[in-house]
Amino acid sequence: MELCNITGLKGKVTIPGDKSISHRCIMFGSIANGTTQIHNFLSGADCLATIRCFRELGIEIEVESDYSSVIVHGKGLHGLSAPEKILDVGNSGTTTRLISGILAGQPFDSKLSGDESLNSRPMKRIIEPLTQMGAHISSILRNGCAPLYITPAQLHGIHYDSPVASAQVKSCLLLAGLYADGETSVTEPSLSRNHTELMLKEFGADIRSTFEIGSSKATAIIRPCEELYGQEITVPGDISSAAYFIAAGLIVPDSEILVENVGINPTRAGILRVCEDMGGDISLLNERTEGGERIADVLVRTSRLHGTTIEGDIIPTLIDEIPVIAVMAAMAEGTTIIKDAAELKVKETDRIETVTDNLKAMGCDVTPTEDGMIINGGRPLHGASIHTLLDHRIAMAFSIAALVADGTTKILDSKCVDVSYPTFYDTFEQLL
Ligand code: S3P
Secondary structure, eight states: OEEEOOOOOEEEEEOOBOHHHHHHHHHHHHTSEEEEEEESOOOSHHHHHHHHHHHHTTOEEEEOTTSSEEEEEEEOTTOOOOOSSOEEEETOHHHHHHHHHHHTTSSSOEEEEEOTTGGGSOOHHHHHHHHHTTOEEEETTSSSSSSEEEEOOOBOOOEEEOSSOOHHHHHHHHHHHTTBSSOEEEEESSOOOOHHHHHHHHTTOEEEEEEOTTSOOEEEEEEOOSOOBOOEEEOOBOHHHHHHHHHHHHHSTTOEEEEEEEEOOTTTTHHHHHHHHTTOEEEEEEEEEETTEEEEEEEEEOOOOBOOEEOGGGGGGTGGGHHHHHHHHHHSBEEEEEOSOGGGGGSSSOHHHHHHHHHHHTTOEEEEETTEEEEEEOSOOBOOEEOOTTOHHHHHHHHHHHTTSBSEEEETTGGGGGGTOTTHHHHHHTTO
16 A cells, blocks of 8 residues: 555544454353344454354354344353364454453363464463463463463362453453353453453343552452343444544644544543643544443544653553554654553564554654653654554554655555454545
8 A cells, every 4th residue: 555645634434343342242242142233343354253263163143244233143151062173363362362261161172273473472371370260271382372272171260460451361361250160350450441341241241340449450350150141232433443543633734533433431542641641632522321331423633742651551541552652653742752561562563663663764763662662753754665564553553654754655565454444544535
């Protein structure tokens, strides 16, 4: 994809369904009794991997041709059947880690494997606590990564103090907790996205959250239940996808964009705070709650941004938005410091490296650090060849950078946006 600079993005865009929530609807619907009807499902490759895996586990899943509606014919907590082949999780870390929690409690063997990037991401973070629960799960190549092999075991409730604020680790253990012989609780250093807790409750699970007063620690607690019940769910727009249009509206000269139907769950909405801190003209309209999730339309106008420091508890609430926040920081006056974000290293690529390498290629003054980066903003960006390394968020973040860079920017392997936002480039047409 070749892109060049532009001014005056105007109009409104509607954001496709949330990736995290779409995955969970399929998973929880599959192990619930009765049907789960999903509206505004995200048809990104990651969520299709989740559908593929649950079909392989014997679940009938009906999809409209445009995925606007998906119906999952759940078979209950004990209704999954043994897969005939290796479960193909594609590029999806969420599929891998969450499904492993469910598979650990099944009376059959399963193996799962993904693409090169997925098979190099750390799985010890789920293997160790699942093993503490009594699960039989191993890394087939003994390198702490997928392919994974899971065999039947009786699971026991545990308390797990997670060293990382990771919704994937937390959700994996909570799902395994549905099959354990007692209570399972997970404490994380700061609260990561809580869609599992909110949605499992709607499905009828015995689940609750507690917060330590005077500390940022959060604990989710689940007890095994008899059954879950199918639900009708409308998936809110994905704030991680909205982030690209929010950033474009703020940094492309003479722009005004209304980004409609954005999920603003506080455990996901850190980017909104950062935009405000940077001096962005951003407002929330039409705030509402649907299916337990907060939603709003976000209005952004071109703004003179300034640098900021992003650190601590806010990091898990914007972890996937850091590539595009870094692009905004490159356009902002002054220095932006991003720290406490070492988790960036274990995403689809090492995003400290992919973000800083590509920003440097565009002429930005940026220094990678152990747990983030320091960006001295305000220098003009120049068109460059962007090496996405097949990371969807790098492709989209640097597509926004291209709109404010002089010359032409080439996004290599831009098709990888299909992982989370297949219609990303089409959406721009609506703003021209
Ligand atoms: C996700 C959790 C986050 C996020 C990922 C989706 C989820 O990962 O980066 O894109 O749906 O639970 P971690 O929980 O590993 O931080």
